[in-house]
Amino acid sequence: xxxxxxxxxxxxxxxxxxxxxxxxxxxxxxxxxxxxxxxxxxxxxxxxxxxxxxxxxxxxxxxxxxxxxxxxxxxxxxxxxxxxxxxxxxxxxxxxxxxxxxxxxxxxxxxxxxxxxxxxxxxxxxxxxxxxxxxxxxxxxxxxxxxxxxxxxxxxxxxxxxxxxxxxxxxxxxxxxxxxxxxxxxxxxxxxxxxxxxxxxxxxxxxxxxxxxxxxxxxxxxxxxxxxxxxxxxxxxxxxxxxxxxxxxxxxxxxxxxxxxxxxxxxxxxxxxxxxxxxxxxxxxxxxxxxxxxxxxxxxxxxxxxxxxxxxxxxxxxxxxxxxxxxxxxxxxxxxxxxxxxxxxxxxxxxxxxxxxxxxxxxxxxxxxxxxxxxxxxxxxxxxxxxxxxxxxxxxxxxxxxxxxxxxxxxxxxxxxxxxxxxxxxxxxxxxxx
Amino acid sequence: xxxxxxxxxxxxxxxxxxxxxxxxxxxxxxxxxxxxxxxxxxxxxxxxxxxxxxxxxxxxxxxxxxxxxxxxxxxxxxxxxxxxxxxxxxxxxxxxxxxxxxxxxxxxxxxxxxxxxxxxxxxxxxxxxxxxxxxxxxxxxxxxxxxxxxxxxxxxxxxxxxxxxxxxxxxxxxxxxxxxxxxxxxxxxxxxxxxxxxxxxxxxxxxxxxxxxxxxxxxxxxxxxxxxxxxxxxxxxxxxxxxxxxxxxxxxxx
Numbered sequence: 005x006x007x008x009x010x011x012x013x014x015x016x017x018x019x020x021x022x023x024x025x026x027x028x029x030x031x032x033x034x035x036x037x038x039x040x041x042x043x044x045x046x047x048x049x050x051x052x053x054x055x056x057x058x059x060x061x062x063x064x065x066x067x068x069x070x071x072x073x074x075x076x077x078x079x080x081x082x083x084x085x086x087x088x089x090x091x092x093x094x095x096x097x098x099x100x101x102x103x104x105x106x107x108x109x110x111x112x113x114x115x116x117x118x119x120x121x122x123x124x125x126x127x128x129x130x131x132x133x134x135x136x137x138x139x140x141x142x143x144x145x146x147x148x149x150x151x152x153x154x155x156x157x158x159x160x161x162x163x164x165x166x167x168x169x170x171x172x173x174x175x176x177x178x179x180x181x182x183x184x185x186x187x188x189x190x191x192x193x194x195x196x197x198x199x200x201x202x203x204x205x206x207x208x209x210x211x212x213x214x215x216x217x218x219x220x221x222x223x224x225x226x227x228x229x230x231x232x233x234x235x236x237x238x239x240x241x242x243x244x245x246x247x248x249x250x251x252x253x254x255x256x257x258x259x260x261x262x263x264x265x266x267x268x269x270x271x272x273x274x275x276x277x278x279x280x281x282x283x284x285x286x287x288x289x290x291x292x293x294x295x296x297x298x299x300x301x302x303x304x305x306x307x308x309x310x311x312x313x314x315x316x317x318x319x320x321x322x323x324x325x326x327x328x329x330x331x332x333x334x335x336x337x338x339x340x341x342x343x344x345x346x347x348x349x350x351x352x353x354x355x356x357x358x359x360x361x362x363x364x365x366x367x368x369x370x371x372x373x374x375x376x377x378x379x380x381x382x383x384x385x386x387x388x389x390x391x392x393x394x395x396x397x398x399x400x401x402x403x404x405x406x407x408x409x410x411x412x413x414x415x416x417x418x419x420x421x422x423x424x425x426x427x428x429x430x431x432x433x434x435x436x437x438x
Numbered sequence: 439x440x441x442x443x444x445x446x447x448x449x450x451x452x453x454x455x456x457x458x459x460x461x462x463x464x465x466x467x468x469x470x471x472x473x474x475x476x477x478x479x480x481x482x483x484x485x486x487x488x489x490x491x492x493x494x495x496x497x498x499x500x501x502x503x504x505x506x507x508x509x510x511x512x513x514x515x516x517x518x519x520x521x522x523x524x525x526x527x528x529x530x531x532x533x534x535x536x537x538x539x540x541x542x543x544x545x546x547x548x549x550x551x552x553x554x555x556x557x558x559x560x561x562x563x564x565x566x567x568x569x570x571x572x573x574x575x576x577x578x579x580x581x582x583x584x585x586x587x588x589x590x591x592x593x594x595x596x597x598x599x600x601x602x603x604x605x606x607x608x609x610x611x612x613x614x615x616x617x618x619x620x621x622x623x624x625x626x627x628x629x630x631x632x633x634x635x636x637x638x639x640x641x642x643x644x645x646x647x648x649x650x651x652x653x654x655x656x657x658x659x660x661x662x663x664x665x666x667x668x669x670x671x672x673x674x675x676x677x678x679x680x681x682x683x684x685x686x687x688x689x690x691x692x
Contacts, residue, residue, distance in 0.1 A: 384490075389526040390536070392486050393596060394514035394544035403539065407530030407579075 005059050005183075007038070013065040014149055023117035026151055029132060033148025040142040047141060052327045052359045053269050053298040055143070058213050058241055063183035065150070073176045073207075078103055081205045083170050083233075085420035089201075090169045096176055097184035097214075098153030110163035110196065116189060119156035127191050128156065131221050135247035138273045138302055143243050147185045147217045154187035159226075161193035168199040168418055175205070175212035175240065182212045190220040194252065197227040201421055204233075204265075206240040211266075214242040224252025224278070231421060232270070234262040235428055238295055241267040248274045250281040259415050260316075261425050262289040262297045263432065273302040276310040276338075287316035288412040290405075290432060291324035291356075298327035303345075305338040308368075312342070317412050318349040319405055320356035328360040330375065336367045347377040350408060352401075402433035439464050439635050440485075440505075440604055445496035447484045454480045456660035457496070462604065465632040469646055470639045471671060472657035473679040478639045479523055481657070482608040485637075486520035487513050501603065514540075515547030517603030521593040521610050528580040533592065536580050537562070537599055544600055565598040569625045587618035594625040605629075606637045611645040623648030643675035656682055 014034050018027065042059050043050035073095045082091070090111060093103040099115070106113055120128045136144055159165060175184045192198055206212040222228050232246065242265060248256055262268055274283045289297040303312045318326045328347045349358045362375035382404050390400035406429060413429075416422040430437045445458040454477045462468050472478050484491050485498065487510035498505040501516060508516065528536070541561075542552040553561065566573070569591055581589050590610055597605050607626070611619050626636065626649050638649060646654070646668060654671045656664040658679070663686050664670065674682070 383526070383528075386526045386528050388486075388488050388510060389522065389528070390540075391510035392514055392520050392522075393536075393540035394511050394547060394600065395540055396511045396543060397509070399539065399543065400511075403531055403536070404528065407528055410530035 005061065005063050017150055017152055021117070021152055025117045025120040030149055030151050033145045033151065036136070036145035037142045037149050040140065040145055043141045043143060049141065049300065049329070052325070053267065053296065055241070055243070055267060055269070058267065061181055061211065063181045063213060065183055073103070073174065075103060077207060078172070081172065081174070083201060083203060083421065084424050085168070085418065086170060088167055090167050092155070092169060092171045093174065094172065094184070094186040095174045096182055097186045099155045099186070107167045108165045110160045110165045111169070112158040112160065114156055116151070116154035116156045116187070119189070124156060124158060124191065127221065128189060131219055131249065132189055134249060135217060135219050135245055135273065138247065138304070139245065139271055143215060144217060144245065147187055147215050150185045151187050154189070157188060157190040159190070159192045159196040159198045162195045165196070165198040168201055171200060171202040173202070173204045173214060173216055174207065175214055177206055177208035177210040177212045179208065179210055181210045184212060184214045184216070186214070186216045188218045190218065192220065192222045192226045192228055194223045195225040199229040199418060201231045201233065201418070204236045204242060204244070206236050212240045214240070214244070216242065217245045218247070220246070220248045222248060222250045222252070222254040222256060224254060226252065226254045228254070228256045229417060230256065230258045231416060231418070232260045233421070233425065234265050234268055236265045238264060238266050238293055240265055243269045243271070245271040246273070247271070249277060250275065250283065251277050253278045253280045255282045257284045257415070258286070259412065260287040260299065262291070262299070263428055265295060265297070267296045269298040269300070271300050273304070274312065275304045275306060276312065277306045279307040279309045281307070281310045283312045284415070285312070285314040286412050286415045288409050289326055290319040290409070290429065291326055292321040292432070294323045296325045300329045302331045302333070303343060304333045304335070305341045305343060306335050308337060308339045308341065310338065310341055312344070314345040315412065316347045317409060318347070318358055319352060319408065320349065320358055321352040323353070323355040325356070326358040328358070328377070329363065331363045331365070332373060332375070334366040334368050334371050334373065339368050339370045341368065341371040341373065343371070343373045345375040349379045350382055351379065352382065352405070399435050402435040402437070405433060406437045439501060441499040443497045445484070445498060446494045447480065447491050448494065449491055453494070454660055455484065458662060460655065460662065462635050462637060464635060466653065467630065467636045467638065467649065467651045469651040469654045469671060470637065470657050471641065471643070471654060471674060473683070474641070476657045477660045478657050479608055482520055482606050482639050485606055486510055486518065511543070512547065514600065515544050519597050519600055519602035519605045521597060521605065521607040523609040523612060525581045525589045525593055527582045529582045531580045533576045533578060533580045534562070537576070537596060540596070541599055561599065565595060568598055568628055569595040570621055571595050586613040587615070590614060590618065590622050591625070594622050598625065598629060603633065604635045604637065606639065608639045609641065610638070611640055611642065619645060619648060643671045646671045658682060658686055
């Protein structure tokens, strides 16, 4: 997939899209991509995650011409509780209204280009592409260059969305490698509440590369719970960006669970733009084989009196590798900031590795901030204690690994989703935790 | 039940046990006493199969089997129980879940079917009453934030649940006030019968006021240097360990 190939497809997309609202946005994205290029390990933000190799492969740019993906295929991957959920389905990066189900009257889901010219035009103009301010690399720009089949999700003012919103990113790879680039912009209006669960699935035998961006705006007194669950095949790779702006005093709660995937890079940005806002970020990664997981998080304290709390835990087995990079910015006017960050890892094999880097940049003088990271092994004393009670070593290890993960898992509030994640972890551990 | 012959063991290069001989028969209660560093806890850990210790010489037979050949979990399955001096705290693992897993793994080893939820609960309620343990303690993560007394009661509770044939209680009295010792001792005494044996490892005689041993052994410098009945413990209490040390040292010089 060389630059000429990318250019050719970019031009096809520009010509194919009759809605000209997003022409400029795409053109700017494409220009930026050409300027920044594919990140190499010389880029500090990509030092330990090498994705150049992904661009050496050939991909089909699925675009608007998606394959025959139907509800029968969807049934195979639906998350538990879907009968009571709103389901938003992207196939090969393109949103499908046919496959999606909207159950809540509080939700308004429409094509992004439509939102860009109707009553949501100002919101789109102010927020679409905001993530590029924080992600200065060609990958984010590439998604913008191919912006099509994207959606705008509006959560109506003052409304509690009783049904959770499940978002499926499906790559229907078939026999050809596929590049999917889903894009969405979410607007959570004043005093609205919503619970979102995002997950990724690849079908078929070929490889997939998903480069996904979701930008979310959280207004005054609104509440967002957001769960990202990644357990795709080891032949799939993804760069998954969740960019949250808290423009009014609001509350967000984000949990990222990564259990599988060849190369997975998550960007989670939370910009605290209103005083007294609160953000809680939790993450669990449990890698095996030769997979690679990279969690880059940013909490930017722009206004005073905000609270952020971040805990990421990692379990790394076999020859898997993990990266954690957590940045906290405290801008000059953001006095009385409380910002906490912690990253804890256990390595289950001698060949597993983790690179962890907490980064605090504080420009205000009256703040409380802390960060810390640990890398260790499974507790040998604990192992003997369990074995001495008759529990065989394999099960004892499973219990200890699960015990390590529990304080992340308990932050998954929807019980069906928590059980779903627990089941996947049980399968991995070959022991039923429940 | 347990026959230890000429047991030598140590950690890394350091020899700690230098030829232990001990025979415990069904229904007997033995106490191992001795000054700090004499090897008491090492003996308990070696019998339970802690891998950081290496056995260099000697044999241990437990109910007709070569104990040293068995993994820690198999020893538990065969009916051996170690009450830890310092029970390990495991945040994230609920005490109930842990005990349920342990009970069913041991049952599996013994060829019994696992307990269903109802039978397990019934057994637990019964043993909780025995040990005067509160439900709230068991729903907490294993030993995390437990007081010294709670940890030791939890150990004896686990023993009651697992119904071992030989219980080795390592310094079960250390760090406990007299009321806690009474509770723990009452729990142990209720579980005593003609088939089950207990090996108490202790520094002080006071626990032996509540759990009366049939035999008392003094461990010093990796060997049992004196054996007797409960009167020996009283003598130690009165005279301290120095007279034993002096006797042994004089003996070795001669």
